[in-house]
Amino acid sequence: MDRRNNRRDAEGSSxxxxxxxxxxxxxxLAADGQWSPHIRNARVYSNVEIEDxxxxxxxxxxxxxxxxxxGVQVSLSPTGPVPVxxxxxxxxxxxxxxxxxxxxxxxxxxxSPA
Amino acid sequence: MxxxxxxxxxxxxxxxxxxxxxxxxxxxxxxxxxxxxxxxGALTEEEFKPLRxxxxxxxxxxxxxxRVAIPYGVLNSGQMRTLAQIAQRYDRxxxxxxxxxxxxxxWIKLEDTPDILALLADADMHALQTSxxxxxxxxxxxxxxxxxDEVIDPRIHAEILRQWSTLHPxxxxxxxxxxxxxxxxxxxxxxxxFHDIGLMARKDENGRAVFEVYVGGGLGRTPIVGVKxxxxxxxxxxxxYLEAILRVYNEFGRRDNIYKARIKILVQALGVQEFRNRxxxxxxxxxxxxxxxxxxxxxxIQARFGVxxxxxAGQAAEKLIQQRKAxxxxxxxxxxxxxxxxxPGYVSVTISCKPAGGIPGDVTSAQMNLLxxxxxxxxxxxxxxxxxxxxxxxxxxxxxxxxxWQTLDQNGLGTANVGFISDIVACPGLDYCALANARxxxxxxxxxxxxxxxxxxxxxxxxxLNISGCINACxxxxxxxIGILGVDKRGEEAFQITLGGAADQxxxxxxxxxxxxMSEDETVDAIARIIDTYLARRxxxxxxxxxxxxxxxxxxxxxAYAPA
Numbered sequence: 322m323d324r325r326n327n328r329r330d331a332e333g334s335s336x337x338x339x340x341x342x343x344x345x346x347x348x349x350l351a352a353d354g355q356w357s358p359h360i361r362n363a364r365v366y367s368n369v370e371i372e373d374x375x376x377x378x379x380x381x382x383x384x385x386x387x388x389x390x391x392g393v394q395v396s397l398s399p400t401g402p403v404p405v406x407x408x409x410x411x412x413x414x415x416x417x418x419x420x421x422x423x424x425x426x427x428x429x430x431x432x433s434p435a
Numbered sequence: 436m437x438x439x440x441x442x443x444x445x446x447x448x449x450x451x452x453x454x455x456x457x458x459x460x461x462x463x464x465x466x467x468x469x470x471x472x473x474x475x476g477a478l479t480e481e482e483f484k485p486l487r488x489x490x491x492x493x494x495x496x497x498x499x500x501x502r503v504a505i506p507y508g509v510l511n512s513g514q515m516r517t518l519a520q521i522a523q524r525y526d527r528x529x530x531x532x533x534x535x536x537x538x539x540x541x542w543i544k545l546e547d548t549p550d551i552l553a554l555l556a557d558a559d560m561h562a563l564q565t566s567x568x569x570x571x572x573x574x575x576x577x578x579x580x581x582x583x584d585e586v587i588d589p590r591i592h593a594e595i596l597r598q599w600s601t602l603h604p605x606x607x608x609x610x611x612x613x614x615x616x617x618x619x620x621x622x623x624x625x626x627x628x629f630h631d632i633g634l635m636a637r638k639d640e641n642g643r644a645v646f647e648v649y650v651g652g653g654l655g656r657t658p659i660v661g662v663k664x665x666x667x668x669x670x671x672x673x674x675x676y677l678e679a680i681l682r683v684y685n686e687f688g689r690r691d692n693i694y695k696a697r698i699k700i701l702v703q704a705l706g707v708q709e710f711r712n713r714x715x716x717x718x719x720x721x722x723x724x725x726x727x728x729x730x731x732x733x734x735x736i737q738a739r740f741g742v743x744x745x746x747x748a749g750q751a752a753e754k755l756i757q758q759r760k761a762x763x764x765x766x767x768x769x770x771x772x773x774x775x776x777x778x779p780g781y782v783s784v785t786i787s788c789k790p791a792g793g794i795p796g797d798v799t800s801a802q803m804n805l806l807x808x809x810x811x812x813x814x815x816x817x818x819x820x821x822x823x824x825x826x827x828x829x830x831x832x833x834x835x836x837x838x839x840w841q842t843l844d845q846n847g848l849g850t851a852n853v854g855f856i857s858d859i860v861a862c863p864g865l866d867y868c869a870l871a872n873a874r875x876x877x878x879x880x881x882x883x884x885x886x887x888x889x890x891x892x893x894x895x896x897x898x899x900l901n902i903s904g905c906i907n908a909c910x911x912x913x914x915x916x917i918g919i920l921g922v923d924k925r926g927e928e929a930f931q932i933t934l935g936g937a938a939d940q941x942x943x944x945x946x947x948x949x950x951x952x953m954s955e956d957e958t959v960d961a962i963a964r965i966i967d968t969y970l971a972r973r974x975x976x977x978x979x980x981x982x983x984x985x986x987x988x989x990x991x992x993x994x995a996y997a998p999a
Contacts, residue, residue, distance in 0.1 A: 345498035406926035416866035
């Protein structure tokens, strides 16, 4: 993953993200150790402690069926962590040009070919 | 009268045989095994990535993206329906036509990909050469085989190049990707000089094809206009000479720095004459008899292309004249969205995929199915995707245009804007792309809404507006009369404006950045002021690019950065 996503201020906070191997969807490491599609569930690390957490999660990525584990710097808001870059905000919320394609978007049932 | 193909051969593109189909099935089986090994953990992501890229599968911002090849931009109605089926069944009910005449799907699952490739193979399609450091999908004139000004149908040679380049053992691991475009008309509609190799075909005194060969053009972070290596390359030497160019590139192109790995950097570093000398040295040392492109081979390839069985022109032209007089909106659409055909009574139709406020190049599965039906009814079952992200029906009788336009208009495909400011080319940008710095689509939507008025667009006249979400320039912003480049300013999106780019062969030029980056809304307003400046200062008959060249960028820069 692009190194620019790993820019972190020493004093800041970050969350850990990845893509699911099977479908590529974005997930966030939650406080309970599960991977959630919602950034609001993400565990927030200080940027001092996140490197060790990233190493651990990268090492177990295959077991967790994940790819591209990295850290995302966030600011804290009443609704949860908010990425500091536009890029990560779009990753967290879905493409801005399809408001319905949020992480909550439920895939339509497969339609059999005519 | 039905316009279904008159023979079993598909009109406009090469008909696969059992060898082709067997190869595709083997390829699907191979990738199915690779996917299974990736999921099991037998392959690491590092090992798997080049394998999936060889099958058109990227991991983008939100999901996997599958890019499907549409060789020289031509497909038949059945293939279009297959794409619609993929969109509906495996994606989110839409696809995105790209600037390389391909289509990509943005929400693909890795585990579904082998089944999707199998579906494509059943329709004689694949995702080869849509990614990786190989020779990519060869692009061609969207009016090939139809244009009144065409001298040679470039699709035959594009197909020959496709067959030559597919899995070519020497050129599977080039220093970087390699893009070829070919035109058979004196009017360059393929941006030949912005390609690694651009070919302009014409006929010699004996009626055989000869090629102008341009090399070392490209956009991206180092935009360069290609230089002419040959003016009169005989058809029989086409494969040998291109092979020589690729060999020189493969041997001397840089592999130590991805940003300096394209052939354009090598051509600039060596100088044109030295590069030509090396190509010529390789060329004369080759076994030319082995590489000779015999007339019989060309004829054999051509024989596998179906040709339209045109009806007599009859009163088609007269009927069209009457219908245009009776309906001004239709008349305007005919003016902007049709192109002169070599066959009396016919035209080529460009169907705009750029409605006001829409996403450039996106079409729904319902629209794909409609386009397939219209191709069957009106254009011998054949469709083309343009590098400007529109769709062309190549052969439509003039007296069928009115009904076609009405149907398109009822389905969001009737916008009369081809070649105008709202016919915007845009990459997917930061809404989808892992490389992007800024979103391309929202600013395209705002601009197309800002300039949606047909009257205003007609007043402004021909104008090409291209948007890229990063310096990789997939939206070809340097080639736009007005270009927009998305940049990252400390994590925030911002946009630079370029002016004066053009891809036309004789007046090709690279757009120049006029100043500092602005916010999205500031950029939209700045472009509106640039247009106002053009309208105020143009002379009679002058198009935007002409005024831009005459005045230079200074007055437009002043307007763009004028205080609100």
